Amino acid sequence: QVQLQESGPGLVKPSETLSLTCTVSGGSISNYYWTWIRQPPGEGLEWIGYVHYSGNTNYNPSLKSRVTISLDKSKNQFSLKLSSVTAADTAVYYCARRVATKPVYCFDYWGQGTLVTVSS
Amino acid sequence: AIQMTQSPSSLSASVGDRVTITCRASQGIKNDLGWYQQKPGKAPKLLIYTASSLQSGVPLRFSGSGSGTDFTLTISSLQPEDFATYYCLQDYNYPLTFGQGTKVEIK
Numbered sequence A: 001q002v003q004l005q006e007s008g009p010g011l012v013k014p015s016e017t018l019s020l021t022c023t024v025s026g027g028s029i030s031n032y033y034w035t036w037i038r039q040p041p042g043e044g045l046e047w048i049g050y051v052h053y054s055g056n057t058n059y060n061p062s063l064k065s066r067v068t069i070s071l072d073k074s075k076n077q078f079s080l081k082l083s084s085v086t087a088a089d090t091a092v093y094y095c096a097r098r099v100a101t102k103p104v105y106c107f108d109y110w111g112q113g114t115l116v117t118v119s120s
Numbered sequence B: 001a002i003q004m005t006q007s008p009s010s011l012s013a014s015v016g017d018r019v020t021i022t023c024r025a026s027q028g029i030k031n032d033l034g035w036y037q038q039k040p041g042k043a044p045k046l047l048i049y050t051a052s053s054l055q056s057g058v059p060l061r062f063s064g065s066g067s068g069t070d071f072t073l074t075i076s077s078l079q080p081e082d083f084a085t086y087y088c089l090q091d092y093n094y095p096l097t098f099g100q101g102t103k104v105e106i107k
Helices: none
Strands: A003-007 A018-025 A033-039 A046-052 A057-059 A067-072 A077-082 A091-101 A104-110 A114-118 B004-007 B010-013 B019-025 B033-038 B045-049 B062-067 B070-075 B085-090 B102-106
Touching (some): A018 A091, A046 A067, A046 A091, A104 B033, B045 B062
Parallel strands (some): B010 B102
Antiparallel strands (some): A033 A046, A033 A091, A067 A077, A091 A114, B085 B102
16 A cells, blocks of 8 residues: 655744655555645645656746755655745645546545644 | 636535535646545545546545536535545646635535
């Protein structure tokens, strides 16, 4: 059974960089789009971006200037870095596996989510 | 970016009721749409992909339909465990975008 687990600091100061890691277990990291999604408290879901096994990345234009998503194949991990954070970046951050093989597109496995609060 | 509009934003229903949630895309997305269920404090869970395909393990009372710009999630007979928030997601192009959610509450 595939499992994803987010890890990282739960509190980040304004203007600093938020860093999270997602560890994938129980399955191959190949041929999927490894994705970060966030959800501010009481609000809806926002797609942040992905890294593909090939190394290709794609980011939400609303965050593109501040986001980096990378993959460590040797550790079966992928990471999110979000720079220059503000209170508006306070959210539960989810990592998820995206299937994107025609005709199937979906997020089939998700991490449990981790709350990151931006505050001094 | 493609905007996804769900309706209603919330609804109250009783166990056994038939529930329908709609999602409209601001442009055509073929059938590249998924439905996700989220319970408080939990990650979203995939219910339906490519508009009408039921994810393995999801009860048959859930069904999806639609293509182009208009989509529907139907719960044929609402069960106590179905009270949750439901989101649609367009998987047609980037940035991927979610609807704002529909909260299904107990009447």
